Amino acid sequence: MTTPNIRSLWFLFVPALVLAVWFAVYEFGSVPAIILPSPVEVGRTLVAAFGTGGMLTDVGWTLLRTVLGFLVGTAFGVLLGLAMGSWRSMHDTMVFSVDAIRSIPATSLFPLFMLALGLGLKAMVALIAFPTCWLVTINTMYGVHNSSLIRREMAEIFRIPRAKRFFFVTLPDAVPSIVASLRLSIAICLHMAIIGEIFMGTEAGLGRRIYDAHTLLRVPEVYAAILTAGVLGYTLNSLLVLIEKRVFFWGGK
Amino acid sequence: MSSVAVRFEKVSFSYPGQGYDSKQPVGVLQDFSLDIEAGKIVCLFGPNGCGKSTVLRLCAGLLKPDNGSLHVASGPPGTGDVGYIPQAFRESLMPWLHNLDNIAFPLYMTGTAKESARAKGTEVAKELADELPLKRYPHEVSTGQQQMVSLARALVRSPSILLADEPFSALDFQSRREMHDVFHRVLKPDSGITALIVTHSIDDAVHMGDHVVITTRNPMTIVDVVSIGEPRPRTQDFKKSQRYFDRLQKISGIFLTANA
Numbered sequence: 001m002t003t004p005n006i007r008s009l010w011f012l013f014v015p016a017l018v019l020a021v022w023f024a025v026y027e028f029g030s031v032p033a034i035i036l037p038s039p040v041e042v043g044r045t046l047v048a049a050f051g052t053g054g055m056l057t058d059v060g061w062t063l064l065r066t067v068l069g070f071l072v073g074t075a076f077g078v079l080l081g082l083a084m085g086s087w088r089s090m091h092d093t094m095v096f097s098v099d100a101i102r103s104i105p106a107t108s109l110f111p112l113f114m115l116a117l118g119l120g121l122k123a124m125v126a127l128i129a130f131p132t133c134w135l136v137t138i139n140t141m142y143g144v145h146n147s148s149l150i151r152r153e154m155a156e157i158f159r160i161p162r163a164k165r166f167f168f169v170t171l172p173d174a175v176p177s178i179v180a181s182l183r184l185s186i187a188i189c190l191h192m193a194i195i196g197e198i199f200m201g202t203e204a205g206l207g208r209r210i211y212d213a214h215t216l217l218r219v220p221e222v223y224a225a226i227l228t229a230g231v232l233g234y235t236l237n238s239l240l241v242l243i244e245k246r247v248f249f250w251g252g253k
Numbered sequence: 254m255s256s257v258a259v260r261f262e263k264v265s266f267s268y269p270g271q272g273y274d275s276k277q278p279v280g281v282l283q284d285f286s287l288d289i290e291a292g293k294i295v296c297l298f299g300p301n302g303c304g305k306s307t308v309l310r311l312c313a314g315l316l317k318p319d320n321g322s323l324h325v326a327s328g329p330p331g332t333g334d335v336g337y338i339p340q341a342f343r344e345s346l347m348p349w350l351h352n353l354d355n356i357a358f359p360l361y362m363t364g365t366a367k368e369s370a371r372a373k374g375t376e377v378a379k380e381l382a383d384e385l386p387l388k389r390y391p392h393e394v395s396t397g398q399q400q401m402v403s404l405a406r407a408l409v410r411s412p413s414i415l416l417a418d419e420p421f422s423a424l425d426f427q428s429r430r431e432m433h434d435v436f437h438r439v440l441k442p443d444s445g446i447t448a449l450i451v452t453h454s455i456d457d458a459v460h461m462g463d464h465v466v467i468t469t470r471n472p473m474t475i476v477d478v479v480s481i482g483e484p485r486p487r488t489q490d491f492k493k494s495q496r497y498f499d500r501l502q503k504i505s506g507i508f509l510t511a512n513a
Contacts, residue, residue, distance in 0.1 A: 150341050150344050151344070151345060151347060153339070154337070154339070156315065157313050157315065157337050158362060159331075159363060160362040160363060161363075164362055169347070172349045249349075250349040250390075250392075253348035253390075253391075
């Protein structure tokens with residue numbers, strides 16, 4: 001009974017090692033505290049930030065922007081991807097443009113988004129949704145293209161009407177591929193939210209806090225915000241993995 | 254005078270060439286003719302790659318003949334009440350549906366209420382096997398049980414014609430014997446079901462068929478039709494009889510001469 005318990009804690013080995021090295025370098029190394037603050041101080045800053053420092057508000061705003069951008073980008077991507085996957089003419093019309101447009105770094109478009117949509121949530125959502133939507137488009141399209149031929153043939157033999165065939169045979173086959181792309185995109189969405197917050201004058205957000213703390217040389221706070229962003233990203237990813245395993249369990253079966 | 258359930262009349266079919274250096278169409282059938290009497294089990298026995306599956310896919314309406322006429326259940330293919338078991342039966346089941354919904358799928362996708370479709374599915378499954386795990390998913394059950402599910406799904410709309418592509422070849426020795434018995438039970442003469450079973454196993458052909466159609470390839474040609482002349486349903490005892498071995502030897506003789 002004890003062996004599995006110890007094994008289940010093995011994942012803590014590398015983080016513990018990193019923490020130990022951090023301590024050692026801080027105590028005995030010659031790295032200036034402006035680059036590497038003490039882990040204890042970072043911890044204390046973290047607690048204070050969540051207590052009275054408004055870190056929770058920052059997390060809330062970053063999460064809101066990430067999720068909004070994710071939803072908009074995903075909705076657009078799934079619809080376009082399904083259309084391109086299902087209709088040959090749609091694919092042939094759009095594939096060049098999609099490949100071209102998704103090659104544009106979203107960050108390079110941010111100034112345009114701000115000009116067009118104002119310095120607010122809209123520009124931020126556009127920045128976050130942009131890269132997500134192409135990633136989801138491509139994966140959805142391939143999901144439909146790679147849906148099982150034999151299952152579609154069975155549906156044809158059963159004489160199931162076309163629309164039903166699409167929703168009950170082709171689409172479920174494409175879903176695992178779509179959900180896999182959602183996992184990739186949620187990470188990208190968080191990246192873009194942080195970039196947007198650093199770049200645009202928002203009032204709250206993890207990116208904003210990282211940038212402000214950095215200009216004021218409050219390095220422990222920079223570290224605290226980075227750790228928080230990391231935990232947020234990990235949580236979002238874990239949530240999608242859970243959904244993938246519980247709800248869309250048939251991938252690769 | 255018994256009626257004809259499936260009629261191939263001078264059917265020709267070729268696949269478009271997809272070869273690296275040749276776009277020549279690949280001819281599979283040329284002036285292929287075959288009548289299948291209603292209520293009979295006909296086994297199509299031939300070498301790999303001769304076009305047996307193509308014949309079934311034509312019957313199912315998945316392919317259209319280039320020439321000639323083909324009638325299945327007194328209509329053109331794709332319109333009649335046909336049950337189909339593909340060779341890749343495992344992949345043909347929907348992995349997101351449990352076994353019962355897989356069986357009921359053809360019914361509730363075409364207008365039957367889900368509950369009555371499930372009731373009918375349960376009923377058909379019970380006829381095939383006592384302990385088919387209906388609430389499990391296809392990937393959670395054995396290959397033999399997957400084939401049972403696939404057979405139940407093919408039978409759920411009470412078809413008059415059953416098309417089965419190598420239904421026994423993926424099964425181990427024991428589940429193959431069981432499946433032979435199940436097929437004989439559901440295809441018993443008073444069921445009125447006509448069956449066309451494709452096989453490359455001579456044992457399957459002799460044990461199952463009223464008639465065994467022996468073919469050769471390029472293009473697929475019927476060499477001979479051997480009548481087994483053994484009443485159905487047959488039991489495992491038939492496999493131990495001299496009559497069984499005689500048929501086996503006769504067919505293998507014809508097959509080997511033709512495909513030498």
